[in-house]
């Protein structure tokens with residue numbers, strides 16, 4: 001199956017600063033991917049590279065099996081500042097969408113605008129920030145892309161609107177074989193809507209993979225004090241903390257944990273994301289187990 005998003009050695013440098021470094025990804029189709037990381041981690045940079053708006057400094061990025069930017073009709077993108085044309089009305093945006101996009105679904109667009117209670121004659125410049133975001137997201141969905149890239153799409157939406165939008169998104173994924181990559185700071189949104197996770201910190205992918213697989217292979221070990229170097233080789237330490245007598249490790253392994261000295265607990269998605277986000281050391285490319293590939 002063609003990967004929706006494939007990056008090899010992908011990097012982007014602005015001046016002397018790397019916004020994205022050594023990025024290796026192979027995201028399968030039909031997923032809703034949560035792209036999470038702190039401010040300045042490189043999330044927008046990755047999405048801008050994927051959509052072809054900026055060019056890589058190193059490596060390559062492909063979307064739907066072709067170089068980024070090559071299949072614009074199949075790729076929807078809603079940028080972080082949810083761009084709309086302030087002087088155009090809501091109805092004008094829909095007309096423009098219909099004219100520019102071969103697979104435009106007018107009924108989806110009109111239904112959403114009606115559900116949102118927008119006056120089609122209202123100029124976009126007079127909408128609130130959250131309403132403009134809703135308009136931009138409506139255009140993204142009605143374009144009927146094969147891949148929808150959303151940069152913090154729900155940040156400006158109130159909690160109910162956020163929930164409803166994520167619901168719309170999941171329905172579109174189920175009905176139209178849509179793949180979605182959405183960046184977000186909210187693990188709760190990722191938990192609700194996503195089945196694939198990419199954690200980006202300090203310009204590097206720290207972990208990526210199917211959320212179910214990640215949760216099934218990460219554990220918290222608590223027990224008598226022990227050094228990380230004394231753990232079995234298949235137990236990859238994500239974080240560790242120690243007191244005089246006790247050690248706590250967050251590890252990744254796909255083997256059974258046999259040492260009876262440990263109390264072993266499962267992680268929530270939030271534990272997992274925060275553990276990778278809180279790591280000070282960059283992801284070690286020489287430790288491939290830090291990536292899940294299918």
Ligand SMILES: Nc1ncnc2c1ncn2[C@@H]1O[C@H](COP(=O)(O)OP(=O)(O)OP(=O)(O)O)[C@@H](O)[C@H]1O
Nearest residue numbers: 014018019037038039040041042043044045046080
């Ligand atoms: N056009 C640019 N020129 C110079 N530096 C840039 C540019 N765009 C991004 N950067 C830098 O690249 C790094 C990554 O930025 P990016 O916007 O990709 O992060 P982000 O994860 O999307 O952050 P946020 O969550 O705050 O939106 C930051 O240090 C940022 O200052």
